[in-house]
Amino acid sequence: MWTTRRLRPSRNRFLPFLALAVLAASASTGVAAPLDATAWKYRQAFSLEHPGFVRLALPLDTIDRSRPGFADLRLLDPDGRELPYVIDIPGATTATLRAPADIRIQLTRTATAFTVVTGTTAPLDAVRLTSPERSFLKSATLEASPDGRTWTTVATGQPVFRRAGTESLQLPLDARSAAFLRVTLDDTTSAPVAFSNVTLVLAASDGEFALPLDARLTHREEFVGETALTLDLGARHLPLAAAEFTISTPQFRRAIRAVTPALRDGRASDRVEAAGELSRPPIANTAPPVRFPLNFTADSRELHLRITNGDSPPLALDHVRIFRRPVWLVFRTDRAGAHTLLTGHPGIAAPHYDVTAFAADLPAARLVKPAVTPLADNPDFDAPAPLATVPLTGAPLDPSAWRYRRAVDLATEGVFQLELDLPALAHTRDDLGDLRLVQDRRQIPYLLDRPDLLRPVAVNVTAASDEQHPSLSRWLLTLPESSLPLRHLTLAASTAVFDRTLYLREEIPSDRGPRVVTLATVPWRRAPDSSPTDLVIALPQRLATRTLMLSTDNGDNRALALDRVAADHAVVRLLFRADAGPVQLYYGNPAASPPRYDLDLAAPQLIAADKSPVPLGPEETARDDGWPARVASGLRGGLVFWLVLGLVVVVLLLIVAKLLPAPRAT
Structure with a gap:
């Protein structure tokens, strides 16, 4: 299995034919005995009317239930034999550029107009302007026409600018077909600007460039100089393309970053995946959507966006749209009929197919796109224990030195997520090094999770x-x-x-x-x-x-x-795997050393695993220091201290009096 961000045409004209030959040989002679499908949790079916080369768009549920990098994805032919495949994920540079057939420029006292003869009937994503000017700001109107006489306004007040290292020179067409385009730049407030070229951006066929995702904004919170957005993507392992914001604020320039959970210094925390800027220049009566390129794969269902406001008020954010890149499965089969996709194997290694060496040349083949049935449970699945290789218990623990304990009841074996509440946070140490999970007097290894949540x-x-x-x-x-x-x-x-x-x-x-x-x-x-x-x-x-x-x-x-x-x-959470039964959480030991568990080696798998939240029971005092501690506490001040001190002085005087020699009789 091999994944590519962009499939480029080969410079050698013979390589595409060689790639097809390798894939054909793999499909016909490289298949072995039928695969034992009982170790895969999910299966999906699709039917092919004809054998040959196939390009299959993986559904969202397949992407979601697969492991990162699609290591557990397997493809079976109608006889249950494994077929080699290539994963193709189009990159950000997939868009095709085209020079128009003709460009006519008209200058007036108040405007600069470009009339563009497109010379194509293909859907257009945008029209792109090129200028040698270093700094300018214009308001543009975009119109489309089928004949050059009847015009339809596509957009008005679109900003076209280059300022302070940022620029916006592209006007969106949203996959519109037009024989003629007209771009009019407003020159009433500034001098005309020289433009050297106009380029057409062709819309990618079948959504290859970016697909809208049904993401949901679940949380927005304002902090000092920062807005935090949390979006539910609906699936994991999605190759994201961009985030598009509808913002009512008339003008702004804000830094933005996308973060995801990651392991750092033995703890789960946030990692910056993409950083950029949201900006809109001061042009009146315009509020076009603003895009933020993402270009990374989100292994989690949640996407966290952070907008830096500085001393400015938060943006008037009306709507957020997320765009993803499609994931294509490219393969060749010699058999028509029902084929099967398998996902959900907990520990199998990624496959290595010969055809991956020629993956960049496979798009030369003629491909079809069959429909796939919804994801279904595999009835023959022999479910292993979650994270079976992760140790359940660690070293024994004598909890007598810990001050507090909390009960945690686990109904079944599995992977769990335990969030610390206010009493636990108040009585544990600042470094959280005194936290211990104990079952049958042995420690349960855990991973400390500190997400960027409040x-x-x-x-x-x-x-x-x-x-x-x-x-x-x-x-x-x-x-x-x-x-x-x-x-x-x-x-x-x-x-x-x-x-x-x-x-x-x-x-x-x-x-x-x-x-x-x-x-x-x-x-x-x-x-x-x-x-x-x-x-x-x-x-x-x-x-x-x-x-x-x-x-x-x-x-x-x-x-x-x-x-x-x-x-x-x-928010502070403990991630762990344990058997069913009672578990105790201990904390409140200032002398305890922070624990060191081998579980850290399996941290990525533990973070990605499906976890069941479990609550904490009421807080109990686990240690009774007895009367010496209570007396010592009383000695630290007040009346008891002076009474005890006086008693000690009297006793010492009596001892000294007895040690002195008796007076002689006179």
């Missing part, structure tokens, strides 16, 4: 202003737990115009009395007619208590009206 934390707000200081506004913020590792504190105010400095403090008790620590000093300003943005305060360190103090000096102004206070924390 959970909200409820905050109870109480006004605590002092009548002796009327210019000060004070609030007490009460959290559900003490010692929480919060990530942000978000404030919302209804006051229309203000300029304040807010102070966030925490009162930490100690043996010498309470100590007030300033956590953040943040300016907050809202000018007239500006959008009411929230204030987000980053909290880089773990809190010590469950109560925070927020204050600001209003001066001679009206008191700041604080409407809402929200907090959030980073």
Whole structure:
């Protein structure tokens, strides 16, 4: 099996015939005994009316249920024998360019018009302009005509520009056929610009360039200077082409990146897959969609997009569309009739076929495209245990040194996802190195998953202003737990115009009395007619208590009206494989060393596996330090300390008195 991003025509005219010969030989003599299909979980059927070369578009469910890189994909002929194949994924450069038959230029006082004789009846994706100018900005109108006399407006107010290293010189036609095109550039606000060429971009046949994907925007969240979007793609292992945004904001220029889960330093985190820019110049009355090239394969069903806003307000984002590239299966068969696709083998290696050496020359063959039945369970599938090679248990553990434990009930064997709740986050260490999963007094190896996701934390707000200081506004913020590792504190105010400095403090008790620590000093300003943005305060360190103090000096102004206070924390999950039965999660051991498991070697498979979420039971105190610890706790201050100290002094005086010699009689 071999995958290519773009199949290029061969420079040697004999290579296509050699490739066809190799594939024909593989199909006729390279097949061996019928394949044992019981190790594959899913199967799909399609029927061919004639033997020969076939180009099959893999359905989304086939792509979704296959392993990364299609390592488990197998193709069977009507006799159940394995057929060699090649995977073809068209690349971003698949679009075909064509020079028009004729170009006529007309200059007026207010516009530059190009009348283009296309010379083709093929569907057109776009018309592309070429200019030697370094910097310009124009508004364009695009029209189409079948005869050069009757014109239909395709688009108006389209930006054509080159500014600050970015450019947009292409006007979309959306697979429209036209004998004539007319591009009119508005020159009323700036001097005419020289254009050296006009090129037609032919639409790729059968959606080979990019197919619209029924993706769903499941979550949007605003952070400090950043918008986070989460989209459900509907399937895994999709080769993505682009994201298209419909944005109402009239002008903008924002950095954007796409991230996916990946393994880093033994932990699952986010990896940047694509980075670019969304921009629209200041042209009135235009809001065309903006595209962001992706050009990577998303192994997860979720796509995370991050838009950097800086000090600008978030974009007015109306709609997001995702485009994917098709995945073609190219093969040759000597038999007509029912063929079978097998997917869902948990551990088989990718196949190696002779024909892959000539994959770039296979598109020269004449290909057909049969329909494929929906994915169905293989009735003969002998299901192995999920991640059967991953160890279920590790070294034994004596949990007596751990302070807290939580019960986890597993109904069946499998791969699980356990998310830490607020009590667990509050009582574990900052580095999470004291987390242990235990079953039958042996550790269960786990992988720490820290996705770029945040959970909200409820905050109870109480006004605590002092009548002796009327210019000060004070609030007490009460959290559900003490010692929480919060990530942000978000404030919302209804006051229309203000300029304040807010102070966030925490009162930490100690043996010498309470100590007030300033956590953040943040300016907050809202000018007239500006959008009411929230204030987000980053909290880089773990809190010590469950109560925070927020204050600001209003001066001679009206008191700041604080409407809402929200907090959030980073999501932390444990990924593991275990047998059915009771499991205990232990945490709260400051002296424990971080665990090291061989499971890290199987991290990619564990991340990609289907996981069942499991809840945590109520928190229990796992360790009782007994009376010595309680006495030591009492000795740390107060009346008990002085009583015990006095008792020790009296005992020492009695011992000294006994050791002294008795006085002599006189």
